[in-house]
Amino acid sequence: xxxxxxxxxxxxGDLLPLLLLLPTxxxxxxxxxxxxxxxxxxxxxxxxxxxxxxxxSFVGLSxxxxxxxxxxxxxxxxxxxxxxxxxxxxxxxxxxxxxLGLLKxxxxxxxxxxxxxxxPLLISPVVVGLIWRYIYDPKGILYWFLGKFGIGTAxxxxxxxxxxxxxxxxxxxxWAVTPFVVIVLTAGLLSIPExxxxxxxxxxxxxxxxxxxxxxxxxxxxxxxxLLVSGVxxxxxxxxIYALTGGGPNNSSISLSMYAYSQAYDQxxxxxxxxxxxxxxxxxxxxxxxxxxxxxLAKGNR
Amino acid sequence: xxxxxxxxxQIIWTAIILAALAVLLVWxxxxxxxxxxxxxxxxxxxxxxxxxxxxxxIFSHYQKLLSFDxxxxxxxxxxxxxxxxxxxxxxxxxxxxxxxKICKSKLGRRISNVLLLGKMVPAITILMPLFVxxxxxxxxxxxxxxxITLSCMSLPFVTWLMTGFIADIPNELxxxxxxxxxxRVSIFTRIIMPLxxxxxxxxxxxxxxxxxxxxLFSLQLTNLNTYPxxxxxxxxxxxxxxxxxxxxxxxxITMVPIxxxxxxxxxxxxxxxxxxxxxx
Numbered sequence: 001x002x003x004x005x006x007x008x009x010x011x012x013g014d015l016l017p018l019l020l021l022l023p024t025x026x027x028x029x030x031x032x033x034x035x036x037x038x039x040x041x042x043x044x045x046x047x048x049x050x051x052x053x054x055x056x057s058f059v060g061l062s063x064x065x066x067x068x069x070x071x072x073x074x075x076x077x078x079x080x081x082x083x084x085x086x087x088x089x090x091x092x093x094x095x096x097x098x099x100l101g102l103l104k105x106x107x108x109x110x111x112x113x114x115x116x117x118x119x120p121l122l123i124s125p126v127v128v129g130l131i132w133r134y135i136y137d138p139k140g141i142l143y144w145f146l147g148k149f150g151i152g153t154a155x156x157x158x159x160x161x162x163x164x165x166x167x168x169x170x171x172x173x174x175w176a177v178t179p180f181v182v183i184v185l186t187a188g189l190l191s192i193p194e195x196x197x198x199x200x201x202x203x204x205x206x207x208x209x210x211x212x213x214x215x216x217x218x219x220x221x222x223x224x225x226x227l228l229v230s231g232v233x234x235x236x237x238x239x240x241i242y243a244l245t246g247g248g249p250n251n252s253s254i255s256l257s258m259y260a261y262s263q264a265y266d267q268x269x270x271x272x273x274x275x276x277x278x279x280x281x282x283x284x285x286x287x288x289x290x291x292x293x294x295x296x297l298a299k300g301n302r
Numbered sequence: 303x304x305x306x307x308x309x310x311x312q313i314i315w316t317a318i319i320l321a322a323l324a325v326l327l328v329w330x331x332x333x334x335x336x337x338x339x340x341x342x343x344x345x346x347x348x349x350x351x352x353x354x355x356x357x358x359x360i361f362s363h364y365q366k367l368l369s370f371d372x373x374x375x376x377x378x379x380x381x382x383x384x385x386x387x388x389x390x391x392x393x394x395x396x397x398x399x400x401x402x403k404i405c406k407s408k409l410g411r412r413i414s415n416v417l418l419l420g421k422m423v424p425a426i427t428i429l430m431p432l433f434v435x436x437x438x439x440x441x442x443x444x445x446x447x448x449x450i451t452l453s454c455m456s457l458p459f460v461t462w463l464m465t466g467f468i469a470d471i472p473n474e475l476x477x478x479x480x481x482x483x484x485x486r487v488s489i490f491t492r493i494i495m496p497l498x499x500x501x502x503x504x505x506x507x508x509x510x511x512x513x514x515x516x517x518l519f520s521l522q523l524t525n526l527n528t529y530p531x532x533x534x535x536x537x538x539x540x541x542x543x544x545x546x547x548x549x550x551x552x553x554x555i556t557m558v559p560i561x562x563x564x565x566x567x568x569x570x571x572x573x574x575x576x577x578x579x580x581x582x
Binding site: 014016017018019020021023024025027028030031032034035036038039042097098101104105113115116117118119120121122123124125126127129130131132133134135139140141144175179180183184187188228229232235236238239242243246256257260261264265270273274277278280281284285288289292296 | 319322323326327329330331332333334336337340349351352353394395397398400401402404405413415417418419420421422423424425426427428429430431432434435450451453454455457458461486487511514515516517518522531532535536538539544546549550553556557560561563564565568571572575576
């Protein structure tokens with residue numbers, strides 16, 4: 001009986017919960033929802049930035065159709081997906097290795113290493129791009145170092161050639177984002193009960209079997225959250241590429257966000273650029289939104 | 303015999319881990335060290351390979367930034383925008399999280415998850431229409447435009463984070479206070495807020511970090527008087543030949559403050575980032 005009294009529910013006329021939520025909802029509606037619909041509306045016209053916007057330039061879906069005939073847009077789509085998969089794969093691989101390694105260290109050493117490793121995480125992506133642009137300079141430190149092994153710009157052209165420019169941006173991104181994976185995975189690893197490992201030791205499982213049969217399954221949830229929290233950002237990538245290669249050479253590393261941006265602010269094709277960005281959102285939603293919803297539904301049912 | 307093999311194996315493993323550790327530290331520190339040290343080197347010395355470990359530090363790159371490129375203004379703008387958007391986000395986010403707590407708990411969790419869908423919206427998708435809207439409202443170039451926009455970008459995650467932390471507060475505590483005759487508002491200010499201090503710290507460092515580092519919105523929603531540091535740097539990047547001395551100094555000014563803040567709030571940074579993952 002007592003408990004019933006204090007189980008606050010959304011009674012009729014109880015405005016306090018709504019009142020507390022209202023400012024947040026208002027800001028989100030004003031800054032996210034409204035622009036989304038306004039953008040969708042604008043994308044059906046042919047409006048140029050800076051020019052007189054006229055409502056009579058209705059073009060229907062032709063901005064969206066143009067996307068599929070635009071080789072640069074398709075190139076940007078492929079680049080974005082490649083960047084996303086490449087970056088997530090290398091972040092996860094390196095992050096897992098480092099997190100497992102850190103567990104083996106004494107707590108003080110592990111703390112020091114973690115503190116150092118965390119630094120890139122705090123640096124602005126545009127600065128990360130700038131740092132790596134210096135590193136990739138053909139006369140810079142990377143090629144000085146690689147030169148000792150006989151590797152020059154001919155073997156690994158870095159940001160100067162179309163063949164490796166996207167790879168170069170993935171490396172820079174990995175440098176910056178792996179620490180996030182390390183930190184979250186470390187917390188995940190520490191939450192696995194010790195008994196599991198003891199049991200597997202008694203069973204005589206080697207380190208690899210232990211990893212694949214105990215550690216990895218226990219971490220599935222953690223990996224999904226990492227994917228949803230930081231993986232999503234890879235498909236929206238802008239800053240790092242903007243600073244590192246500017247999308248070049250020859251659009252070989254341009255991402256969808258960058259292409260939409262340059263269509264709007266360099267070419268003034270406002271409507272087309274919004275159409276490109278809408279497709280970017282659709283892509284994000286297809287790759288990450290659906291797993292996100294599934295994940296939440298699964299959790300809700302538990 | 304068996305025991306000896308075991309020790310060999312152990313020695314080899316220790317060696318491998320130490321070597322990997324060394325590689326990891328070099329990989330992390332060297333890029334940062336190069337940029338920071340280059341900001342104190344003469345332009346000619348920056349080009350010199352291998353870089354000299356000991357050199358005579360100069361400050362002319364910083365002087366150039368401050369006297370010609372108004373970086374002190376950018377620094378001030380970054381500070382205002384970060385503090386403003388962080389205060390707004392954390393305030394609104396904790397109110398909303400408490401609102402979700404006191405309506406039916408299951409529904410509350412659902413709404414905070416729906417809000418998180420906001421993370422799926424790429425910044426670029428709302429940038430252009432928002433830019434047009436802000437222009438119409440004559441808000442571009444004010445501090446309000448980037449503050450409210452950046453705040454909104456962090457709001458879904460912060461609300462979700464705070465909802466999780468509030469859910470951890472034992473119900474008995476709130477019920478007991480309710481029995482004592484505490485109103486729901488005073489329960490929030492006198493019981494929940496004090497308990498949420500670590501959560502607030504986590505939210506603060508996460509929002510400060512993302513606001514301080516944000517580029518895309520700031521590029522279009524600010525003007526010469528409200529440019530933050532990231533836009534100041536982005537303006538150098540566009541040029542064909544980059545003045546590395548000046549760029550390194552600008553990069554240093556931008557990253558060192560946030561690295562220092564992150565260092566001192568490391569505990570909260572880690573708990574904020576891992577909150578979602580480990581609790582599920």
